Amino acid sequence: MAELKSLGGEAYLALPPGYGPSAFAYGAVRGGTEGPRGTYPGGGGGADFHPGALGKSAESSGEQSGDEEDGFEAGVKGGAGFEREGKLKGGALGKKPKEQRSLRLSINARERRRMHDLNDALDGLRSVIPYAHSPSVRKLSKIATLLLAKNYILMQAQALEEMRRLVAYLNQGQALSAPLPATLNPFAQSAVYPFGGAALPGCPEKCTAFTGAASLCKHCNDKP
DNA sequence: TAGGCCATCTGGTCCT
DNA sequence: AGGACCAGATGGCCTA
Numbered sequence: 001m002a003e004l005k006s007l008g009g010e011a012y013l014a015l016p017p018g019y020g021p022s023a024f025a026y027g028a029v030r031g032g033t034e035g036p037r038g039t040y041p042g043g044g045g046g047a048d049f050h051p052g053a054l055g056k057s058a059e060s061s062g063e064q065s066g067d068e069e070d071g072f073e074a075g076v077k078g079g080a081g082f083e084r085e086g087k088l089k090g091g092a093l094g095k096k097p098k099e100q101r102s103l104r105l106s107i108n109a110r111e112r113r114r115m116h117d118l119n120d121a122l123d124g125l126r127s128v129i130p131y132a133h134s135p136s137v138r139k140l141s142k143i144a145t146l147l148l149a150k151n152y153i154l155m156q157a158q159a160l161e162e163m164r165r166l167v168a169y170l171n172q173g174q175a176l177s178a179p180l181p182a183t184l185n186p187f188a189q190s191a192v193y194p195f196g197g198a199a200l201p202g203c204p205e206k207c208t209a210f211t212g213a214a215s216l217c218k219h220c221n222d223k224p
Numbered sequence: 225t226a227g228g229c230c231a232t233c234t235g236g237t238c239c240t
Numbered sequence: 241a242g243g244a245c246c247a248g249a250t251g252g253c254c255t256a
């Protein structure tokens with residue numbers, strides 16, 4: 001996986017290759033809304049999910065009660081982990097006592113809930129980082145969300161530091177008429193755009209879709 | 225069709 | 241013992 005190196009200045013919010021522009025390219029229209037991917041039923045694991053048993057509506061913690069029969073019955077054919085090393089770890093499902101199967105279902109449900117909570121948290125993160133929030137743009141992937149958030153935090157930290165330096169400078173009683181050293185003047189430096197000075201791929205559309213205070217990229221900001 | 229992303233299942237480990 | 245967390249595996253969906 002591409003490492004996110006320390007980024008300087010306006011590149012803070014640029015995602016590493018494979019996550020940045022591609023995240024948007026990848027994020028291009030995807031059947032309109034981003035709703036459930038329709039993978040719940042069945043999902044992986046080979047479990048035969050009851051369609052609809054695990055809809056997006058039930059994604060949040062709290063739901064999923066009752067340990068809906070995850071498809072343990074006929075399901076789990078070669079499901080995750082089961083055929084590893086050619087053997088059935090922990091015993092074949094069919095041979096599991098009902099009690100153990102019940103326990104497994106409970107564990108599965110709990111894990112599912114945990115992952116849903118994690119996804120909810122990621123959604124919350126997506127909602128506060130600057131990128132094009134639009135129905136026509138697919139949401140950021142998990143990895144892109146994390147990397148973008150990290151860069152955003154770094155960018156904010158840098159901005160804060162610059163402001164501190166500026167305040168300290170002004171507090172020293174320096175004449176305002178004197179031009180600030182470039183290193184102290186945040187406004188003399190190039191503005192920090194989440195996607196750097198280059199035009200964001202699909203810039204006009206995405207920048208207009210972006211609901212933040214500023215444009216996503218300098219290119220767009222220069223052309224109101 | 226390959227690759228990316230995702231949801232889910234599962235067993236192991238650690239903690240309470 | 242039970243729950244949380246984790247990583248590996250699997251299969252489905254979608255896009256280029």
